[in-house]
Amino acid sequence: MIRADDPFDTYLLRVLCTLIAEQSVSRTAIRLNQSQPAISAALKRLREIFGDPLLNREKNVMVPTERAVQLARSAQAALVALDKLLVDEEAFDPATTEQNFTVAMPDYLAPTFFAHVVKAFRASAPRARLVTQALGPQYDYEQALAEGTVDIVIGNWPSPPEHLHLSVLLEDEVVCVLADDNPLAKAGKMTAEAYLQAPHIVPMPYSRGQRGVVETGLGTLRLHRDRKVSCPYFSLAPNLIPGTDLILTTARHFANYYAASLPLAIVGSPISFPFMRFYQLWHPSRHRSASHVWLRGLLTDASEELRRLRDMPRQA
Structure with missing residues (x-):
């Protein structure tokens, strides 16, 4: 995400790194919360600066040049160095701190993710306190971040607030979860028509004013699924599927965890949904706090468990 308070003009460097990583103008725009024309203009400027095309289109994909890969490595190293310069050198030692840290999150992440967070937290900061805050339609997480009552909010909304800082924990594909004796599961493949006609179990929204990836995707395509069962928690939904004809549409890592x-x-x-992007959000006022940088790093490290679950041997 682009930082409005960035004292150095690192915008083009960040665009360069993200473009090479994503190999897509549209995905770069999403990841940096910018418009596609803005990213296209930045790419044009980068090409002029370096005298290199940087990305070439080959068979409908954007392929970075050798020069671009080298530049991205150097740019990433420079950005890391600059970010370190901007971190407050406040006296913070996780081993002795008695601070309270609060993370607001829904339960759509596999439980092992936060188990890793708690394990690392207890090992690194035995005298600190970790509080989890449930998200819900009536909870104003933006105000909580601004007031400092919450340190981090974990979300996966397609359009997170642009004034907040963001780092991605995981990008995951959308899959369907069914009872293993469901005829649609036995077929191993589902048509869009079968998907839309089947009964669905849908967890309740956990944020006001934000629709999830699935609802946003269906709305864009002007499609509607048959919402037969609603439940209050994501983690409850998989347990309600066995012995029924219900379908749960969710992230791959979440599905793999419960299918095990x-x-x-x-x-x-069968519907082409965008990838689900799970990220942590924080307020600009906490961006350079040493204790906050430590907490964000803890969550980032734990996200490796989500990637492990996502990459488990896949079923159909």
Whole structure:
């Protein structure tokens, strides 16, 4: 995400690194919360500066040049160095701190993610206190971040607030979870028509004014699914599927976690949904706080567990 308070003009460097990583103007725009024309203009400027095309289109994909890969490595190293310069050198030692840290999050992440967070937190900061805050339609997380009552908010909304800082924890594909004896699961493949006609279980929204990736994707395509069952928690939904004809549409890592212990099958979505992007959000006022940088790093390290779950051997 682009920082409005960045004292150095690092915008082009950040665009360069993200473009090379994503190899897509549209995905770069999403990741940096910028418009596609803005990213296209930045790419044009970068090409002029370095005298190199940087990205070439080959068979409908953007491929970075050798020069671009080298530049991105140097740019990333420079950005890391600059970020370190901007971190407050306040007296913070996780081993002795008695601070309270509060993380607001829904339960759509596999439980092992936060288990890793708690384990690392207790090992590194035994005298500190970690508080989790549930998100819900009536909870104003933006105000909580501004007031400092919450340190981090974990979300996966398609359009996070632009005034907040963001770092991505995981990008995950959308899949369908069914009972393993569901005829649609036995077929191993589902048509869009079958998906839309089937009964669905849908967790309740956890944020006001924000629709999730699935609802946003369906709305864009002007499609509607048959919402037969609603439940208050994401983690409850998989347990309600066995023995029914219900479909849960969710992230791959979440599906893999529950399919490992319940009689469930995972089928690729017949609807082309965007990837789910799970990220942590924080207020600009806390960006350079040493204790906050430490907490964000803890969450980032724990996100490796989400990637492990996502990359488990896949079913259909």
